[in-house]
Amino acid sequence: RKEVEQDPGPFNVPEGATVAFNCTYSNSASQSFFWYRQDCRKEPKLLMSVYSSGNEDGRFTAQLNRASQYISLLIRDSKLSDSATYLCVVIRSNDYKLSFGAGTTVTVRA
Amino acid sequence: DAGVTQSPTHLIKTRGQQVTLRCSPKSGHDTVSWYQQALGQGPQFIFQYYEEEERQRGNFPDRFSGHQFPNYSSELNVNALLLGDSALYLCASSRQDSPLHFGNGTRLTVT
Numbered sequence: 669r670k671e672v673e674q675d676p677g678p679f680n681v682p683e684g685a686t687v688a689f690n691c692t693y694s695n696s697a698s699q700s701f702f703w704y705r706q707d708c709r710k711e712p713k714l715l716m717s718v719y720s721s722g723n724e725d726g727r728f729t730a731q732l733n734r735a736s737q738y739i740s741l742l743i744r745d746s747k748l749s750d751s752a753t754y755l756c757v758v759i760r761s762n763d764y765k766l767s768f769g770a771g772t773t774v775t776v777r778a
Numbered sequence: 779d780a781g782v783t784q785s786p787t788h789l790i791k792t793r794g795q796q797v798t799l800r801c802s803p804k805s806g807h808d809t810v811s812w813y814q815q816a817l818g819q820g821p822q823f824i825f826q827y828y829e830e831e832e833r834q835r836g837n838f839p840d841r842f843s844g845h846q847f848p849n850y851s852s853e854l855n856v857n858a859l860l861l862g863d864s865a866l867y868l869c870a871s872s873r874q875d876s877p878l879h880f881g882n883g884t885r886l887t888v889t
Contacts, residue, residue, distance in 0.1 A: 702877050
């Protein structure tokens with residue numbers, strides 16, 4: 669089983685819609701979680717950290733469910749510019765090993 | 779404040795050749811990680827350097843080696859290149875478990 673798994677999508681949504689997707693992790697010792705955004709043929713860029721209590725950054729909401737070992741990302745009022753691949757990143761607490769998911773592709777259409 | 783810088787941006791090599799990729803971390807960062815990203819895949823962890831030593835390694839053969847210098851910059855070396863080594867190579871810097879900051883990557887094509 670992979671350490672981090674994501675639904676690859678693609679999620680095709682109209683502008684203004686809400687889209688949400690999850691990322692599951694297998695190692696319960698995982699302690700830090702992040703969402704990255706990657707545009708085609710570009711490097712990943714940090715979108716937001718994921719805190720235990722959940723956090724929002726504008727239209728983006730990230731949540732952590734430790735009991736079920738997943739994190740989620742919700743995008744409200746989707747914009748065309750939100751079209752990208754969203755990568756989740758999980759860091760283990762014992763050795764700081766960092767694992768990426770394969771990414772979830774989101775396409776927002778006009 | 780410069781972010782993570784990588785060189786070269788693009789590179790074309792032939793099978794069997796050797797390649798060296800370079801990375802300068804973001805100011806204040808002491809840890810450098812290297813990733814290989816094939817088209818349509820997430821980044822795959824190659825190895826991580828901290829205090830000039832390889833601290834962790836992913837599932838990559840010994841043909842992949844690296845080095846970290848006292849100024850925290852790093853090199854990735856790949857020997858005996860294979861066609862399958864064609865990918866985007868990403869360098870990322872961090873401190874402990876802080877978020878990674880990525881460079882623009884080096885796109886390697888092996889023909």
